[in-house]
Each structure stands twice: as C-alpha cells, then as structure tokens.
Amino acid sequence: MTSGIDLQNSFLQSLQGFGLPPGLAKLFWIPLPSILMIIGATVGVLVVVWLERKISAAAQQRIGPEYAGPLGVLQPVADGIKLVFKEDVVPAKADPWLFTIGPVLVVLPVFLSYLIVPFGQNLVITDINVGIFLWIALSSIAPIGLLMSGYASNNKYSLLGGLRAAAQSISYEIPLSLAVLAIVMMSNSLSTIDIVEQQSGYGILGWNIWRQPVGFLIFWIAALAECERLPFDLPEAEEELVAGYQTEYAGMKFALFYLGSYVNLVLSALVFSVLYLGGWDFPIPLENVADWLGVVPTTSWLQVIMAALGITMTVLKSYFLIFIAILLRWTVPRVRIDQLLNLGWKFLLPVALANLLITAGLKLTFPMAFGG
Amino acid sequence: MNLAEGVQYISFLILAFLVIGAALGVVLLSNIVYSAFLLGGVFLSISGIYILLNADFVAAAQVLVYVGAVSVLILFAIMLVNKREDFSKIPGRWLRNLSTALVCAGIFALLSTMVLITPWQINETGPFVENTLVTIGKHFFSDYLLPFELASVLLLMAMVGAIILARRDLIPELSQEDKTSTALTLPERPRELTSASK
Numbered sequence: 001m002t003s004g005i006d007l008q009n010s011f012l013q014s015l016q017g018f019g020l021p022p023g024l025a026k027l028f029w030i031p032l033p034s035i036l037m038i039i040g041a042t043v044g045v046l047v048v049v050w051l052e053r054k055i056s057a058a059a060q061q062r063i064g065p066e067y068a069g070p071l072g073v074l075q076p077v078a079d080g081i082k083l084v085f086k087e088d089v090v091p092a093k094a095d096p097w098l099f100t101i102g103p104v105l106v107v108l109p110v111f112l113s114y115l116i117v118p119f120g121q122n123l124v125i126t127d128i129n130v131g132i133f134l135w136i137a138l139s140s141i142a143p144i145g146l147l148m149s150g151y152a153s154n155n156k157y158s159l160l161g162g163l164r165a166a167a168q169s170i171s172y173e174i175p176l177s178l179a180v181l182a183i184v185m186m187s188n189s190l191s192t193i194d195i196v197e198q199q200s201g202y203g204i205l206g207w208n209i210w211r212q213p214v215g216f217l218i219f220w221i222a223a224l225a226e227c228e229r230l231p232f233d234l235p236e237a238e239e240e241l242v243a244g245y246q247t248e249y250a251g252m253k254f255a256l257f258y259l260g261s262y263v264n265l266v267l268s269a270l271v272f273s274v275l276y277l278g279g280w281d282f283p284i285p286l287e288n289v290a291d292w293l294g295v296v297p298t299t300s301w302l303q304v305i306m307a308a309l310g311i312t313m314t315v316l317k318s319y320f321l322i323f324i325a326i327l328l329r330w331t332v333p334r335v336r337i338d339q340l341l342n343l344g345w346k347f348l349l350p351v352a353l354a355n356l357l358i359t360a361g362l363k364l365t366f367p368m369a370f371g372g
Numbered sequence: 373m374n375l376a377e378g379v380q381y382i383s384f385l386i387l388a389f390l391v392i393g394a395a396l397g398v399v400l401l402s403n404i405v406y407s408a409f410l411l412g413g414v415f416l417s418i419s420g421i422y423i424l425l426n427a428d429f430v431a432a433a434q435v436l437v438y439v440g441a442v443s444v445l446i447l448f449a450i451m452l453v454n455k456r457e458d459f460s461k462i463p464g465r466w467l468r469n470l471s472t473a474l475v476c477a478g479i480f481a482l483l484s485t486m487v488l489i490t491p492w493q494i495n496e497t498g499p500f501v502e503n504t505l506v507t508i509g510k511h512f513f514s515d516y517l518l519p520f521e522l523a524s525v526l527l528l529m530a531m532v533g534a535i536i537l538a539r540r541d542l543i544p545e546l547s548q549e550d551k552t553s554t555a556l557t558l559p560e561r562p563r564e565l566t567s568a569s570k
Contacts, residue, residue: 137440163452
C-alpha cells in the first residue's frame with residue numbers, strides 16, 4: 001500500500017520546471033516541511049490556549065475572553081505579544097548562562113519530536129525506523145532543562161521545584177514507554193507510519209483503542225503527567241508552590257516554559273491519536289469504499305481528498321483529546337507529590353508491566369487479531 | 373562532493389568540535405554542576421555522530437539512557453549532596469598529581485597507538501542494513517544471546533535491590549546498645565506515610 005501524494009517529487013519537478021538545477025531544488029525542499037511543522041505547532045498552541053480559556057470559562061459558567069477579535073480568538077496572540085514585550089529579568093545572583101539555556105532545553109526537544117508525527121501516508125517529515133522510540137528518547141531530555149533552570153535561579157524553591165519536576169517526568173516516562181511498547185509489539189514496528197497502517201483497513205473497528213483498553217488509559221495518564229497538565233501540575237502549581245522551577249522567570253523565558261508545555265500537550269494528543277486512534281485513518285475504511293465505487297486509488301482528486309481528510313482526521317482526533325484534557329483540568333483535583341509518586345511507581349508501573357505481558361501472550365495466542 | 377556528502381562532512385566537523393570542546397569543559401571547569409551539564413552535551417553530540425554512522429537505534433538509545441537517565445542521575449546526586457568542604461594541605465600532594473599524570477599519559481599513548489595501528493579502511497560494498505532494529509533483534513536472540521540474558525538478569529538484580537532498599541521493610545529496630553554500629557544498617561528510620569497515619 002503506497003498510495004498518497006508524493007509531495008517531494010512534485011515540488012522538485014515543478015522547481016526544475018523553472019530551470020533550477022536538481023541540487024538547488026532539493027535545497028529549497030529540505031527546510032520546507034520542518035518550517036511548515038513549526039508553524040503548525042505554534043498555531044496549534046495558540047488554538048489550545050484559546051480553547052483552554054473558552055472551555056474553562058464554560059465549565060465555570062463565565063464567558064471568557066471576548067474583546068480581542070471575534071469570540072476572543074486573538075486573545076492568545078495578545079498574550080504572546082504581551083510576553084514578548086515584557087522585560088527579560090535575570091536575577092542578580094542567578095547563573096546567567098544556565099538561566100538562559102534552561103528554557104531552551106525544555107522547548108527544543110518537544111519541537112524536534114514533531115519529526116515523527118504523520119498526517120498522512122507521505123505527510124510526515126521523516127519516516128524513520130525508530131520513530132516512536134525517538135519521541136520517548138527526546139522527551140527524556142526535558143528533565144535536564146528543568147533541573148538546569150531550577151538550579152540556575154539560585155533559589156531554594158526553584159531548585160526544589162526543578163527536582164520535583166524532573167522526578168515527575170522520570171517516574172511517568174516508564175509506564176508511558178511500557179504502554180507504547182505494547183503497541184509496538186502489536187504493530188511489529190517502531191515507525192509511526194507502520195503503526196497507523198497496521199490499524200487501517202477496518203475503519204474504526206481496527207483501531208488500537210479496542211485492543212489496548214488498559215494501555216491507552218496508562219498512556220493518557222502518563223502523557224498528562226509528562227506535560228504537567230492539571231491533575232499532575234505540581235511543578236508549576238502557582239498558588240501553592242511559589243511557582244516551582246519558574247519562580248524567577250519573566251517575559252519570554254517564562255513564555256518558553258508555557259509554550260513547551262502546550263506544544264507537548266498537542267504533541268502527546270497527536271501521538272495518542274497515532275498510537276490508539278488510527279492516526280489519519282477515517283472511521284469508515286475509505287479505500288474500500290472507493291474500491292466499491294470503482295475509483296482507481298491513483299486518481300489525483302481522490303488523493304487530494306484523502307490527504308485533506310487525513311490531516312483533518314488527525315487534527316480532529318487530537319483536539320478531541322485536548323478537549324478531554326481541559327475538561328479533566330476542571331473536574332479532577334490536583335494530586336499531592338507523594339500521591340503522584342505512589343500512583344506512578346506503585347500503580348501505573350505494575351499495571352503497565354502486566355499489560356505488556358498480557359499483550360505478548362495474546363499476540364502469541366491470537367496472531368490474527370493482535371498482529372502476529 | 374555532492375550536497376549530501378557536504379552536509380555530512382560539515383555535520384561531522386561540528387559534532388566533533390562539540391564533543392571535544394564539551395569533554396574538555398567537563399574536565400577543566402571548576403564548577404561541578406557545569407561539568408555535569410556539559411557531560412550531557414557530550415552524550416548528545418555522540419548520539420549525533422551515531423546518526424551520521426547510520427546507527428539510528430543506538431543514537432536514540434544513547435539519548436534515552438545516557439542523556440535521559442545517567443546525566444539526570446548525576447545531576448540529582450550533585451544537587452542533593454550539598455557539601456562544601458575546604459581542601460586541606462596534603463604534604464605529598466605532588467606525588468598524587470604525578471601518578472595521575474603518568475596514568476593519563478599511559479592511557480593516551482595506548483589509545484593513540486590503537487588509533488594509529490587500526491586499519492580504518494572499511495568495505496564500502498558491504499551489506500546495507502535497511503532495518504537496524506530487526507538486525508539487532510536477530511543478533512540478540514542468536515549469537516549474542518548469552519550477553520543479552522546476562523545483562524537482563526544483572527539489571528533485574530539491580531532493580532530488585534533498589535526496590536528493597538527503597539522499601540526499608542527489612543531494617544531491624546535500633547536498640548540502645550548498638551547505636552554506634554551503623555555500618556550495615558541505614559541510618560534513617562522507615563518514615564510513616566501520611567496516608568497511613570490515620
């Protein structure tokens with residue numbers, strides 16, 4: 001199954017049609033997907049910030065932002081501009097180098113992880129063999145950034161906040177990886193494209209969510225904890241902790257932390273939809289429908305429609321998950337740090353291990369249904 | 373030299389510069405926290421070199437294990453052990469420095485002879501591995517089975533030991549007379565959990 005548009009070749013050919021040499025055309029192509037993805041991620045963050053305000057307002061029976069643009073759509077932009085123009089304060093006794101690099105180290109790996117998110121058959125920056133493993137590996141860099149910013153602030157609250165944040169990310173990474181490992185075992189591949197393809201073919205019935213009912217819960221809990229979303233937002237619980245590792249941060253550096261957390265939320269939702277909800281797959285197996293109607297899969301209008309549908313489906317699924325995450329924020333009380341660690345190590349980890357073991361057993365017993 | 377080779381060459385130069393510079397920083401800087409962060413940088417750059425060598429799985433594993441686990445552990449250790457100690461004058465200190473220098477020079481000589489006598493010419497027509505994961509898995513379960521199993525048993529032992537240490541169920545009650553012998557017992561008492569106090 002190699003359907004889908006070959007964007008790279010079409011782009012290169014059209015550029016060469018203008019008389020450019022192939023090497024130069026390739027040079028123009030290389031940064032294009034990455035830039036598109038960065039713009040997409042940033043716009044996604046703006047949308048999430050707006051959604052968060054609107055949904056939480058609705059949950060509390062308020063109106064939320066409404067003056068900046070229609071329905072307050074421009075509110076996140078206004079926030080961003082405000083943060084850009086704020087004074088960038090570095091405390092006198094802070095370590096200026098580490099203080100500056102810390103937020104960058106938190107944000108960069110998250111953006112880098114967008115390498116592996118597929119929006120369609122060929123709509124992905126790189127399809128690498130170790131895709132989902134790379135995502136887990138990159139998300140393990142963030143604790144270093146948190147520790148760095150906590151240490152560099154030269155402040156005991158920040159240092160403790162940094163240590164707590166790092167402990168939280170480390171303890172929730174293990175159940176997360178084990179949940180992902182069960183999926184990987186069923187798909188026989190670490191590549192995100194293969195994982196989606198293994199789920200496609202039967203529409204909504206083939207999605208991994210039916211075969212991994214425990215796994216997706218573990219994954220979503222651990223992903224929320226990794227993003228420091230609300231039941232687990234201890235490192236940045238502003239009202240009780242002197243704001244954790246970001247106590248001393250102001251202006252754009254503070255904004256970088258929030259950007260990183262929101263980009264991570266969008267990314268986790270995207271990866272969730274890839275792993276458990278069939279990625280770009282439509283709930284009805286569209287290939288079969290096109291086949292019954294007698295449309296050849298290589299027809300160009302069909303390919304364009306499929307690509308557009310793929311992007312829409314991926315984004316829709318992930319925004320549905322983000323909606324759930326925001327609702328969770330207003331329904332679930334915040335956990336304490338010992339409850340958080342207990343939940344991670346004493347409940348999620350054994351359950352994830354058992355889930356992995358059961359998946360392996362089922363895979364050996366029913367190779368038809370569990371990807372033999 | 374086409375575009376791909378040029379990109380590879382320049383990336384290699386940058387990565388090599390980063391590795392050497394950061395490694396020198398680890399050794400030469402006096403602030404131990406800087407050294408720990410730079411060590412993370414060294415590990416990251418080495419994973420970049422692995423990517424250049426087409427070893428994608430090793431690169432990702434390097435980031436996960438060394439940057440994500442080892443560096444963070446070192447940082448935790450440094451930040452939690454906050455002990456400042458003034459170095460006292462030791463009479464025969466030059467002897468220690470001299471022996472360290474000798475050992476370092478010996479290792480350097482050994483490594484440089486190894487670099488010089490190894491035939492670095494690789495067979496460029498060798499088999500190109502399409503899926504490194506499958507190849508690694510096959511090796512793990514055929515000719516490298518024993519080391520693989522040994523490593524997993526060792527890690528399991530380490531994990532069980534860590535859990536037993538962390539639970540602290542096995543520490544006997546401290547009686548009054550053997551308060552001095554703390555060589556084999558942990559100095560702390562098992563802490564009452566807040567949830568268990570009611």
